[in-house]
Amino acid sequence: MGKYSDIRRGKELNEALTKLRAWEDLSRDAKQTLYKGQRGSSVKVNANRVKGYVESFGLVGRIYLPTRLLSSTQTTQAALINTVRTAAAASSRTHDVGFTVPTGGVLLDGLKGYKPAKLSLTDRGTEVADNKSRITNIEYKRYDNKTVSSPFGAGTDTETYQAAVTDIKGQSAIETFLQSTGNRIAFTPEIL
Structure with a gap:
């Protein structure tokens, strides 16, 4: 009861x-x-993406898999997108299409079902005035949040997923971003 x-x-x-x-x-x-x-006036972030590569955490050897990376030519929501792109690319965790594959490295373009590890940042916006549920008509607090994500891979052939996450969280730009109330960070591990 x-x-x-x-x-x-x-x-x-x-x-x-x-x-x-x-x-x-x-x-x-x-x-x-x-x-x-x-x-209403809320605008979703539409990030421009370009082809790139990340090194797998779970495969043995220097295996680079294709993915879609944030474009460096983005103009809308550029500050948030640049923060995410820079954090994901630190320590060579992402690579442009024309990068030089290290000796013994392999570009593996045909792997089906692969999803790279992902970093997501959510920037809390202002409180939305019309905050009633469109389903139940009950009021609740809602914010105009913006979320941007980027894939990332291993920075070295021995780096683990957890070490990469710890390093990304420790970057000064990420620490500064998280000091604003309501801003969040999330990580998703790769799927092979």
Whole structure:
């Protein structure tokens, strides 16, 4: 049995459940229209990407796999994108298409299902004025956040994923970025 406070909220929660079920019955187009209407002036970060390579953490030897890297010619949201690109590229963790493969290194373009390790930074924006849920119409606090991610690989043939994560977290630009309230960093390990 629930707490008395949960029981007292029964009517309110039942109304929210009814609204949720009505939302679930909408078509995909109707849901997208409502989403766009609520998003208002918020602008998603559309990062330009170019072909590049990262060295795998999990394969034996100097194996470089293709990926999409952040372009250096980005103009919108350039500060956030430059921070992510610089952090991911530090210590030769990313490589442009024309890089010189070290002796004994192999470019492996045909590997299926590979997903490189990823660094993501989320920059907390200002609080959004229209903060009601488009589903239940309940108010909650919401921010105009911007998130940018970049793949990264091993900087040396012996570097582990955990060592790379520790090094990236320790960069002064990342530490400065994380000092702002609400800013976050996330890492995703590679999938072979």
